[in-house]
Amino acid sequence: xxxxxxxxxxxxxxxxxxxxxxxxxxxxxxxxxxxxxxxxxxxxxxxxxxxxxxxxxxxxxxxxxxxxxxxxxxxxxxxxxxxxxxxxxxxxxxxxxxxxxxxxxxxxxxxxx
Amino acid sequence: xxxxxxxxxxxxxxxxxxxxxxxxxxxxxxxxxxxxxxxxxxxxxxxxxxxxxxxxxxxxxxxxxxxxxxxxxxxxxxxxxxxxxxxxxxxxxxxxxxxxxxxxxxxxxxxxx
Numbered sequence: 001x002x003x004x005x006x007x008x009x010x011x012x013x014x015x016x017x018x019x020x021x022x023x024x025x026x027x028x029x030x031x032x033x034x035x036x037x038x039x040x041x042x043x044x045x046x047x048x049x050x051x052x053x054x055x056x057x058x059x060x061x062x063x064x065x066x067x068x069x070x071x072x073x074x075x076x077x078x079x080x081x082x083x084x085x086x087x088x089x090x091x092x093x094x095x096x097x098x099x100x101x102x103x104x105x106x107x108x109x110x111x112x113x
Numbered sequence: 114x115x116x117x118x119x120x121x122x123x124x125x126x127x128x129x130x131x132x133x134x135x136x137x138x139x140x141x142x143x144x145x146x147x148x149x150x151x152x153x154x155x156x157x158x159x160x161x162x163x164x165x166x167x168x169x170x171x172x173x174x175x176x177x178x179x180x181x182x183x184x185x186x187x188x189x190x191x192x193x194x195x196x197x198x199x200x201x202x203x204x205x206x207x208x209x210x211x212x213x214x215x216x217x218x219x220x221x222x223x224x225x226x
Contacts, residue, residue, distance in 0.1 A: 031212050042119070042202055042218040043157075050212070058213070090156065094212060098145050099164065102204075102214060104157040 003027065004105035006091050012111045019078040021108050023091030031094045032074040033102065034058070034066060036087040043090065049074055050096070081112045115140040115207045119217025126224055132190040134220045136203035139184065140210075146186050147204040147214065148177060157202065160188075193224045 004025045013019045025032065031050050035043040045058030047066035055066040063085060065077040078085055088109050092102040119136045126132045148160040161177050163170050163186075170177045174197070178187040186205070190197055200221050204214040 033213075042216040044216075045213060048213065096212060098206060098212075099162065100212070101147055101159045101162055103159075104149075106156045 004091055004093050004103050006089075006105040006108050008108060009106065010109040010111075012113060013078075013081045014113055015082060017081050019081050019085075019110065019112075021076040021078075021089055021091075021110070023074045023076075023105055024072055025074075025091075025093040025103075025105075026072065027093050027095075027103060028071070029093035029103075030071070030096050031100075031102075032068065033092045033094070034064070034074065034076045035090045035092065036060070036085075037090060037107075038087050046076065046089075081110075083112050086110060086112045115143065115205060115210055115215040117203060117205050117215050117217045119203055119220060121220060122218060124220055124222045126193050126222070128194055128224055128226050129192050132193045132197070132222055132224070134188045134190075134201055134203075134222075136186045136205070136217045137184055138186065138205045138207075138215075140205070140207040141184065142209055143184070143205045143207040145206040146177075146179060147206075148186075148188050149202045149204060151200040151202065151219075153199070160201075190222070193222070195224050195226065198222055198224045 033048040034046040049055045049068040067075045091105040094102040149157040176189045203217040
């Protein structure tokens with residue numbers, strides 16, 4: 001069965017600190033995505049990648065970096081965490097066909113204090 | 114780019130009644146549509162995906178309607194039960210956006226006894 005895992009599942013960070021969120025998929029999918037979820041905003045795309053060693057900016061990339069060292073792994077990096085980055089972060093993966101749905105990980109709850 | 118508006122943001126229905134959620138989108142080249150369900154504290158799970166040539170799709174306890182003329186996608190939960198209480202998100206894929214999905218803001222549904 002398709003699987004996307006995320007670590008950590010929750011994290012408390014201090015303002016100005018560095019945070020790395022990790023995502024691993026065993027779906028053999030080319031595409032991976034990072035979203036943040038805030039109440040009233042649904043899911044907003046931060047970064048995505050369609051091949052290892054390459055990342056693309058999504059709709060809200062400011063303050064975030066991404067890294068795709070392999071097909072299976074995709075990380076989201078907050079170099080200088082800020083209060084406004086408190087949110088739930090979801091990773092997803094998908095195939096490359098138009099009908100391909102995205103499979104989501106369990107989410108990471110990040111609190112920046 | 115594509116914009117998706119989902120209504121209502123909150124919905125409360127009695128057990129056995131129907132719950133109707135609607136998304137309107139802007140890009141006429143949108144061609145694949147998805148409904149996801151997110152139970153409290155959990156990740157997103159795919160409910161159904163529909164292709165632009167399909168108007169009505171029926172699942173277990175729900176119907177998805179697609180009106181291409183009005184650029185409207187709807188989810189109708191028939192005979193709702195407490196287990197349907199969750200957040201529901203529509204998502205739209207357009208040819209202009211590649212594999213990216215644009216999500217609606219979500220509807221929080223509560224089914225009471």
